[in-house]
Amino acid sequence: MIPAAFEYYRPRDISSAVSLLDQFGDEARVIAGGHSLIPMMKLRMADVPHLVDLQDLDELSGIEVGDTIKIGAMTTQYEMINDDDLADVAPILREAALQIADPQVRYMGTIGGNVANGDPGNDLPGLMQCLDAVYSVVSSDGKRTIPAREFYKAAFSTARKDTEILTSVSFCAPKGGCAYVKQKRKIGDYATAAAAVQIERQGDRCTAASIAMTNLSDIPVWSEAAASALLDTGVDEGAVKSAVSGMLGDIDPAEDNRGPVAFKRHVAGVILTRAISSAWARA
């Protein structure tokens, strides 16, 4: 499997990287860990005449943990899993990252690539919508931020322009309890269905909730209907059933080799029920 030929660049700083994107427009792609892009290039489903490798851009690495958590785009899943400060404040990141692909892929795969690629199968976009994260992007016009909940337009189509590079992902330290639950056919597979849930509680009442689903539409699905069904309830069986039915109204799965639509909707309900139960127990 030999990909089409390309010119390779390894810029030393962001401004060189964005000027390459300015120069080559949609003929250029940035590469982070490459574990989504390289397989697509090998299959010749992605045509990349100019490949801009971000590995030398140290400013895109690193995890800052405070009231706000900021994760540099080139931070790998392996680094997220092994960052104890991050795990103290947002254990959901470790929980979700451990469910991505397999160990070899997690050494290379980055948070930036995972959220920016726009693959509906990627796990972190749904989680970032659940946590109301914001993506920072930069171009020669300057910097801007895009909320995760407004980033995804269609499969592999996002609010990021061809001339922009996603530099970091930021979100508030999650309050209450979180869970990321994923059903997959085998290690390394994308989700048949996955759910990201955040719940805050006071006593036995749910005071805030956020729910997003992975791989059940051509973009991640942040379901306000599902979350609002839990608000001001004791997250009892009835409330969870209402949340599931709210979620089922928002997803739009397609039949593929992971199963027919009816099966995916069934699995989505089971997975969301488990994720709510786990997040509630941790809240």
Added chain:
Amino acid sequence: MSKQQQYRIKVNGQEETITAEPRELLIYTLREHLNLTGPHIGCETSHCGACTVTMNRKSVKACTVFIAQADGAEITTIEGLGDPDVLHPLQEAFREHHGLQCGYCTPGMITRAARLLEENPDPTDEDIRFGMAGNLCRCTGYQNIVKSIKAAARTMNETREAAE
């Protein structure tokens, strides 16, 4: 066709200069330029782990890295772990505990396991199964692979303790 470039990589402790197109996959560089045929081509789609090598202290699938990305990297293949006269403790353990049958996945298994044991010298069965999840074996059913890695961990820990 893009132009051939020169790349420098350090493989099993030895500096190498490679002339190749940037699109060449690292597994081909290792096998065809350097004649290191230990890392195998299995699925060639980032799934099976037969091509696993260590690059800059990470286990990576060499079918999913361009030589251009690897420029400047330090790489260890199965050939860098042991040789037929002096087996690595993992190789010894795989032989002793029947951790292989056809052997095709074994270089990738052992290279991955070596990195796993560097990070976690005393893994549980579950740690091993989780840490080896990127390597597929179609012969053994994995049971003996887990046993082999556990046994190797024991040997390596004993050797370390004896040295201290």
